Amino acid sequence: MNKTSGKSGIGGLIYVSGALALGMYFTFGAVQGDFGLFRRVQIEAEKQELIRERNDLERQLASIENKTRRLSDDYLDLDLLDQQARDILGVMRPNEIIIR
Numbered sequence: 154m155n156k157t158s159g160k161s162g163i164g165g166l167i168y169v170s171g172a173l174a175l176g177m178y179f180t181f182g183a184v185q186g187d188f189g190l191f192r193r194v195q196i197e198a199e200k201q202e203l204i205r206e207r208n209d210l211e212r213q214l215a216s217i218e219n220k221t222r223r224l225s226d227d228y229l230d231l232d233l234l235d236q237q238a239r240d241i242l243g244v245m246r247p248n249e250i251i252i253r
Contacts, residue, residue: 184190223230224237238244245251 182189186192220233222228223233
């Protein structure tokens with residue numbers, strides 16, 4: 154006698170199924186989407202790698218600045234100049250013997 158109860162059961166089922174599908178969609182997006190948890194972990198790993206690379210480059214820069222200062226006109230380190238002449242130009246003293 155009451156035919157509306159059968160229709161409301163199907164409508165409720167459709168409503169619950171739609172809500173469940175939307176919930177699963179947004180959950181998937183929150184975990185694996187462009188701004189999800191997995192992407193955040195990947196970005197943090199990249200950040201740590203870039204920080205290590207920056208620190209290494211800062212150490213290299215400090216070393217180059219030190220050598221530049223030691224070879225400048227104001228302060229000349231003769232030992233460093235001798236080392237650079239030997240390494241780059243292949244210069245040697247007349248009284249030296251080269252052993253290979």
